[in-house]
Amino acid sequence: MSVTHRKDGMRVASFFSGIGGFDLGFERAGFEVVFQCEIDKFCTRILKRHWAKVPRSSDIRKLAHDEIPEAEVWVGGFPCQDVSLARMGPRAGLKGKRSGLFHEFAELIGRRCPEIVVIENVPGLLSSHGGRDFEIVIRTLAKLGYGVGWRVFNSKNFGVAQSRQRVYIVGSYRNRRRAGEILFEPECGEGDFEKGGTDGEKSVSPFKRSLGDPVKGPIVQSLAYCLYACSARHTGTDWSRTYVSYPDGRVRRLMPGECEAIQGFPKDWTVPADAEENADVLDSLRYTALGNAVTVPVVGWLAKRIAQVLLRQKLADSIKAGSSRTAVVAVS
Numbered sequence: 001m002s003v004t005h006r007k008d009g010m011r012v013a014s015f016f017s018g019i020g021g022f023d024l025g026f027e028r029a030g031f032e033v034v035f036q037c038e039i040d041k042f043c044t045r046i047l048k049r050h051w052a053k054v055p056r057s058s059d060i061r062k063l064a065h066d067e068i069p070e071a072e073v074w075v076g077g078f079p080c081q082d083v084s085l086a087r088m089g090p091r092a093g094l095k096g097k098r099s100g101l102f103h104e105f106a107e108l109i110g111r112r113c114p115e116i117v118v119i120e121n122v123p124g125l126l127s128s129h130g131g132r133d134f135e136i137v138i139r140t141l142a143k144l145g146y147g148v149g150w151r152v153f154n155s156k157n158f159g160v161a162q163s164r165q166r167v168y169i170v171g172s173y174r175n176r177r178r179a180g181e182i183l184f185e186p187e188c189g190e191g192d193f194e195k196g197g198t199d200g201e202k203s204v205s206p207f208k209r210s211l212g213d214p215v216k217g218p219i220v221q222s223l224a225y226c227l228y229a230c231s232a233r234h235t236g237t238d239w240s241r242t243y244v245s246y247p248d249g250r251v252r253r254l255m256p257g258e259c260e261a262i263q264g265f266p267k268d269w270t271v272p273a274d275a276e277e278n279a280d281v282l283d284s285l286r287y288t289a290l291g292n293a294v295t296v297p298v299v300g301w302l303a304k305r306i307a308q309v310l311l312r313q314k315l316a317d318s319i320k321a322g323s324s325r326t327a328v329v330a331v332s
């Protein structure tokens with residue numbers, strides 16, 4: 001399906017923008033990025049490189065609602081550290097300094113009431129404080145007037161070689177049905193559908209399937225484990241579950257460019273225009289930013305569905321208004 005349209009009515013404001021995963025996915029679906037908010041200096045350099053002219057602010061805690069340009073869609077994956085299961089230990093949840101930034105975001109949403117809100121986070125949000133944190137997110141949006149739906153998507157079902165589960169929450173202002181229409185496709189539709197299977201003796205873990213030549217090498221697993229934010233010097237075990245091996249026994253982790261690929265970003269997306277740091281430092285910054293990012297094709301899929309819903313609404317409004325002018329949309 002291809003959707004073409006004029007950009008008015010198709011504007012997106014991005015919060016906790018990181019390296020612009022949401023922004024790129026929405027842009028690919030025909031939206032115009034009109035605002036970004038990101039505190040991290042390295043991420044801001046990447047955003048500047050790709051969206052030089054887009055107005056940008058740094059700290060969401062200091063952002064006034066009237067500084068944000070008009071946009072139909074607001075998107076943001078607030079920091080996940082306090083709800084993530086990767087923390088191994090008590091989770092501060094939405095009371096934490098970082099994940100608590102959700103409340104700042106909600107405050108701004110309440111002041112401006114964009115038509116659609118999309119929030120992304122780790123699946124740990126569903127279980128943090130026995131589910132009470134997730135309830136707070138949903139209730140907060142509902143109280144602000146949003147019909148809310150959510151769904152867990154796995155990146156591996158969107159054409160990238162990474163198993164990465166993330167929960168996506170969609171809110172639609174004063175509309176109870178639309179969030180569901182956006183998130184859930186009919187049985188035969190495109191998107192995040194997994195074929196049912198059994199765990200019989202003959203089934204092979206998708207993580208055990210590898211590509212490459214065992215004699216000449218290198219060998220790489222056909223599906224990577226979920227990327228985490230970590231540094232170039234990181235010696236933990238998470239990256240070592242997804243390594244590239246050579247016939248002489250050497251192994252290495254995925255390189256930043258390979259991480260870009262399994263997150264759906266174009267090659268060298270995370271190389272700043274003004275890269276002056278040494279290779280180790282630069283790699284660390286790239287690994288961290290990529291581990292925090294959304295997978296672009298997942299967001300692109302959602303963005304396309306949001307575009308369709310908004311265009312249908314626009315068409316219905318113009319028919320209702322009895323406008324003789326044809327709406328400037330074409331959906332094929």
Ligand SMILES: C[S@@+](CC[C@H](N)C(=O)[O-])C[C@H]1O[C@@H](n2cnc3c(N)ncnc32)[C@H](O)[C@@H]1O
Nearest residue numbers: 016017018019020021038039040059060293294
């Ligand atoms: C989970 S990451 C989002 C990544 C993003 N969705 C992407 O695709 O790259 C959360 C982001 O929130 C940013 N952040 C943390 N505190 C912030 C604040 N006070 N104001 C604005 N951004 C903040 C972090 O620097 C980080 O980039």
